[in-house]
Amino acid sequence: MDVYALKNYIIEKPEYIKQILEETGFFKVYDRGDEYRCAREAGRNPTSVKVNKQTLSAFCFSTNLNGDLITLIRDKLGLSFPKTIQRIAKIIGFREDDFVEIEAPKTPFGGFYKKLRKISNPQNLDIETYNDEILDRYESKPNLLFYQDGISLFAQRVFNVGYDCVTGRITVPWKSFSGELCGVMGRLNKKQINEGETKWLPIIPFPKSKTLYGFVENYDAIREKGIVMIGLTP
Incomplete structure (x- = not known):
């Protein structure tokens, strides 16, 4: 799974931040303009955690975590990096096919000169993963x-x-x-x-x-x- 595609998908739909925080055990999540604020534990300060809508940068005052939404959830749930990514994707129903990349600019002369050499685009390759x-x-x-x-x-x-x-x-x-x-x-x-x-x-x-x-x-x-x-x- 492309972690950057996932993050960009959330940034485009910032309301998912609230859903992710609530479903991973944060409390009193509320919108504060450019960011979401919430409490890490029930009954604690409802402003102790903040997540920026535009960058997904996150800070938790109670644990001194300075990271992003992914590291915030990873720290809260005690999961590995890949398990955290999978958990977030499942919560919002993210599939990589749903994320459309910006079309690359067209080359001059119909790409004639580009055809003169062999082009290898690694981004089109699928990576096989293992347990x-x-x-x-x-x-x-x-x-x-x-x-x-x-x-x-x-x-x-x-x-x-x-x-x-x-x-x-x-x-x-x-x-x-x-x-x-x-x-x-x-x-x-x-x-x-x-x-x-x-x-x-x-x-x-x-x-x-x-x-x-x-x-x-x-x-x-x-x-x-x-x-x-x-x-x-x-």
Whole structure:
């Protein structure tokens, strides 16, 4: 599910914010112009939670949460990121087919020059996703090679780094923008890569151009800072 399509859908119909808040356990939800206000718990301050209609940015004074509607609901219900997305979509009956994207501008000369080269539009690709249980086939343990490269044991646990005994590669799961497992990359478990060897290979192939590694794990910080710094491994 496209998380941005879902958010834009809600922004276009801000009355859904009230419905989402009420059905996920918030109280005394009321319209206050550019935002909705409510209480996180029954009998508490009815202005302690606010959600902006135009951006879906959210703040909860009682928990000091500074995020958006998604992180607000995730924190309230204690769900994972993908489960939160699914819950919100179910409440408002959202389907990606209901969201119509703006038509791309027409190219000059009928797109003649565009036809001279092969065009690949990754946005038209569907991403196959998998249950997290598929990772049980790999050994779930941190890797010394990554640790020596500065990737802490904590970070390796957060990103579910493991090891595939069949291929002899370190396993690095990748997730879609909605937080669902969509593939696994494998890194040779040695520093010196010989000629003819490939350092990284997909163990479970997926369209990398349709993903951004670490997006879900860093969603809160990305939303708060409004910036993403992308680097490549050597």
